[in-house]
Amino acid sequence: MNIIVTDSPEQAFSKAADMIACVVLHNPHPVLGLATGRTMERIYRLLVKQYETSALDFATTTSFNLDEYVGLAPTDPNSYRHYMQEHLFAHVNIPTSQIHVPNGIAADLDLECDRYEATIEKAGGIGLQLLGIGETGHIGFNEPPSAFNSRTRVVHLDDITRRQNSGMFGNDPTCVPAHALTMGVGTILEARKLLLVAVGTGKAAIVDKALNGPLNENVSATAIRLHPDCTVILDDAAASIWKNNSSNTINSMS
Numbered sequence: 001m002n003i004i005v006t007d008s009p010e011q012a013f014s015k016a017a018d019m020i021a022c023v024v025l026h027n028p029h030p031v032l033g034l035a036t037g038r039t040m041e042r043i044y045r046l047l048v049k050q051y052e053t054s055a056l057d058f059a060t061t062t063s064f065n066l067d068e069y070v071g072l073a074p075t076d077p078n079s080y081r082h083y084m085q086e087h088l089f090a091h092v093n094i095p096t097s098q099i100h101v102p103n104g105i106a107a108d109l110d111l112e113c114d115r116y117e118a119t120i121e122k123a124g125g126i127g128l129q130l131l132g133i134g135e136t137g138h139i140g141f142n143e144p145p146s147a148f149n150s151r152t153r154v155v156h157l158d159d160i161t162r163r164q165n166s167g168m169f170g171n172d173p174t175c176v177p178a179h180a181l182t183m184g185v186g187t188i189l190e191a192r193k194l195l196l197v198a199v200g201t202g203k204a205a206i207v208d209k210a211l212n213g214p215l216n217e218n219v220s221a222t223a224i225r226l227h228p229d230c231t232v233i234l235d236d237a238a239a240s241i242w243k244n245n246s247s248n249t250i251n252s253m254s
C-alpha cells in the first residue's frame with residue numbers, strides 16, 4: 001500500500017485529482033468508480049478545472065458510483081445521482097449513457113443490485129475506485145459488519161452514518177434514509193486500483209483503525225490492505241494518530 005501524507009487538505013485533493021486525471025488521460029476507455037461526500041466535492045472541483053483548462057477529456061469514460069440512498073429519486077436534491085450531477089457530471093463531457101449510479105427507487109432493489117454488478121462486469125470491471133472513509137470505517141456504505149466478500153446489496157445505515165450525513169437533511173439524522181444500495185467490499189476489492197482520500201482531524205481515529213488495526217469486517221476500510229494496488233492520500237491532520245502508532249514508511253509531500 002502506498003500512503004501519501006500531505007501538509008494540507010488542498011495538496012491531498014490536488015494529488016487525488018491528478019491520479020484520477022492520469023487514469024482518464026492514459027486509458028482509451030477509462031472506467032472510474034466514484035464516491036460522494038464532502039471530501040470528494042473538492043476533488044471533483046479540481047477535475048472540472050482540469051477539464052476546463054487542459055486536455056482532460058471524459059468522452060470515453062464510464063463511471064460507476066459506489067452507492068445511493070433507498071427511496072430517493074435521481075432528481076431528488078439529496079440523492080447521490082443529483083450530487084454527482086451538481087459536482088461533476090454537469091460540468092464535464094462524460095456522456096449520460098456512460099454514467100451509472102444505483103437506482104434507489106427501483107421496484108425490485110435486489111434485482112437492481114444484481115443488474116449493477118452485471119453492468120460493472122460488462123464494462124470490463126472498474127479501473128480506479130475512489131473511496132472516502134466514514135466515521136464507522138465504512139467504504140461505500142459498507143457498515144459494520146460487512147463481509148469482505150460482500151457484493152452490491154441493500155444495507156441498513158448505521159445511526160452514526162445517518163448523523164454524519166444529516167447536514168443535507170436539515171441536520172436531522174432521522175430524515176436521512178435508513179437504507180441504501182452499496183457496492184460490496186468484495187465488489188470494491190475487484191477494482192484494479194483503489195484510491196482512498198481522507199482529510200481533517202475528524203478522520204484521524206478511524207484512519208488509524210483502518211491502517212493499523214486488525215483486519216476486521218467491523219471496519220470495512222481495513223479490507224483495502226488486502227488490495228495489491230492501493231493508494232491512501234491523507235493530510236497531516238487525518239494521518240496524525242496513524243503516524244504516531246505506525247512503523248510504516250510515509251511518503252510525505254509538501
Ligand code: F6R
Nearest residue numbers: 035036037038039132133134140
Ligand atoms: C459516499 C461514500 C462514503 C463517503 C464517506 C466519507 O459515496 O462512499 O463512504 O466517502 O462517508 O464521507 P465524507 O467525505 O462526507 O466525510
